[in-house]
Amino acid sequence: xxxxLVVDDEANIREVLKEYAEFEGHQVDEAGDGxxxxxxxxxxxxxxxxxxxxxxxxxxxxxxxEIRKFKQTPVLMLSARGEEYDKLFGFELGIDDYVVKPFxxxxxMARINVIVKRNSTAQVFAVTPEIxxxxxxxxxxxxxxxxxxxEKATLTPKEYDLLFYLxxxxxxxxxxxxxxxxxxxxxxxxxxxxxxTHIKMLRNNLGPYRKFIVTLRGxxxxxxx
Amino acid sequence: xxxxLVVDDEANIREVLKEYAEFEGHQVDEAGDGxxxxxxxxxxxxxxxxxxxxxxxxxxxxxxxEIRKFKQTPVLMLSARGEEYDKLFGFELGIDDYVVKPFxxxxxMARINVIVKRNSTAQVFAVTPEIxxxxxxxxxxxxxxxxxxxEKATLTPKEYDLLFYLxxxxxxxxxxxxxxxxxxxxxxxxxxxxxxTHIKMLRNNLGPYRKFIVTLRGxxxxxxx
DNA sequence: TTCCACAGTGAGGAAATGATGAACATTGCG
DNA sequence: CGCAATGTTCATCATTTCCTCACTGTGGAA
Numbered sequence: 001x002x003x004x005l006v007v008d009d010e011a012n013i014r015e016v017l018k019e020y021a022e023f024e025g026h027q028v029d030e031a032g033d034g035x036x037x038x039x040x041x042x043x044x045x046x047x048x049x050x051x052x053x054x055x056x057x058x059x060x061x062x063x064x065x066e067i068r069k070f071k072q073t074p075v076l077m078l079s080a081r082g083e084e085y086d087k088l089f090g091f092e093l094g095i096d097d098y099v100v101k102p103f104x105x106x107x108x109m110a111r112i113n114v115i116v117k118r119n120s121t122a123q124v125f126a127v128t129p130e131i132x133x134x135x136x137x138x139x140x141x142x143x144x145x146x147x148x149x150x151e152k153a154t155l156t157p158k159e160y161d162l163l164f165y166l167x168x169x170x171x172x173x174x175x176x177x178x179x180x181x182x183x184x185x186x187x188x189x190x191x192x193x194x195x196x197t198h199i200k201m202l203r204n205n206l207g208p209y210r211k212f213i214v215t216l217r218g219x220x221x222x223x224x225x
Numbered sequence: 226x227x228x229x230l231v232v233d234d235e236a237n238i239r240e241v242l243k244e245y246a247e248f249e250g251h252q253v254d255e256a257g258d259g260x261x262x263x264x265x266x267x268x269x270x271x272x273x274x275x276x277x278x279x280x281x282x283x284x285x286x287x288x289x290x291e292i293r294k295f296k297q298t299p300v301l302m303l304s305a306r307g308e309e310y311d312k313l314f315g316f317e318l319g320i321d322d323y324v325v326k327p328f329x330x331x332x333x334m335a336r337i338n339v340i341v342k343r344n345s346t347a348q349v350f351a352v353t354p355e356i357x358x359x360x361x362x363x364x365x366x367x368x369x370x371x372x373x374x375x376e377k378a379t380l381t382p383k384e385y386d387l388l389f390y391l392x393x394x395x396x397x398x399x400x401x402x403x404x405x406x407x408x409x410x411x412x413x414x415x416x417x418x419x420x421x422t423h424i425k426m427l428r429n430n431l432g433p434y435r436k437f438i439v440t441l442r443g444x445x446x447x448x449x450x
Numbered sequence: 451t452t453c454c455a456c457a458g459t460g461a462g463g464a465a466a467t468g469a470t471g472a473a474c475a476t477t478g479c480g
Numbered sequence: 481c482g483c484a485a486t487g488t489t490c491a492t493c494a495t496t497t498c499c500t501c502a503c504t505g506t507g508g509a510a
Contacts, residue, residue: 172368194489196468198488199469218382219369222369381496415500416500421457422458425457442456454508459504462500464498466496467496468495475488479483
């Protein structure tokens, strides 16, 4: 039996997870936002915290960071696909795993078992490279900065997400569908052309390094370095 | 291509889903109630089952439970709004996701993709590029590059597709019909000569390695290495 | 050698595709 | 509420790519 803290602003989701967890014999507390989560994490010792990224008052990342200041409770993040893609790799926050919505509670429970077991023994994390450089183009996944010839570029969130996804998959041909699914999310039912527009803006913002973004006619795009 | 079982007592709904799924290249079986669904699920291996909750003879929940006794096929539930809301969360039944009526087929398909992928393989992070080499001809299926004696070749989409298909089936005799069907698509009703033209252009682009594309008189072509 | 069915080739018009700018919608914030 | 920033859709345009077709080349059977 684990003691679990479920943090999400949607009562539905909390409810689903709670039911399933209790069905498996665990004990569950709930919190509706990051602040409450911190309160509870301070008072009680949980075996694991399941936390949504998007929440009012205080988001999941910040809450996680805060909690880490006083406890090492393992955290499983829930996130919508395409949601600040890069931060999901922010293991420096101490996130132990994450699940992309829509998830099956079954999957969440399976992962929790892995996390808790792992936590009781030694922690081994796979290190993801935090900075990538291509000539005068520097991309910092951790700080979410893009630096062009020494100058920090200002990209919109979608532009960041798109660029980060392209770079994470550099030298891989990516179809429009793949991009939509991974960057926009499985639940985006919009126009293909949206990608083109964002590619356009991204290219404009990359100045001389627009050359890295290659159009694959009849297919999609590729970051070629 | 997925093998899908659609279970609903309304023929309309089955039809809509079937059409859409087949349009996307999947193969669909139908069942009108829970009993039939169990029969079919026993006989065949589906990648996913789409099942309505409310059905005569045997409802969706019960059918799902029954199927789970012998197979782990992922299940997507369809339910009317407000229909035994709580039971939808009976994930102990092994329901992987659900969609509330009225739904868009597009959405259902999107979710199916998520479910099947989630269920099949664990996520791969580092992709090892898939490369084939024949003397000075290098074909990278991942980056979609063709390199001839160290120089990158520029092929049109159809040329890539054709080459990739030939190489994937190297040393296999391919009839014109087979090529049309696989590279152009089953719904292409054009001239045979079209292939010849593309083979011609492909050969021109392959320089010295045009020799790998062998004409089989009276039959078709072959990539011989 | 002749024949002819089948393959190779070049060119022009049709169709598909991506880039782009602007309109429109949505979101977040003071 | 209204504004500014961001994201999405849409129409247009230039370009690439595709397909058809008429013609030429060719291998092998009789």
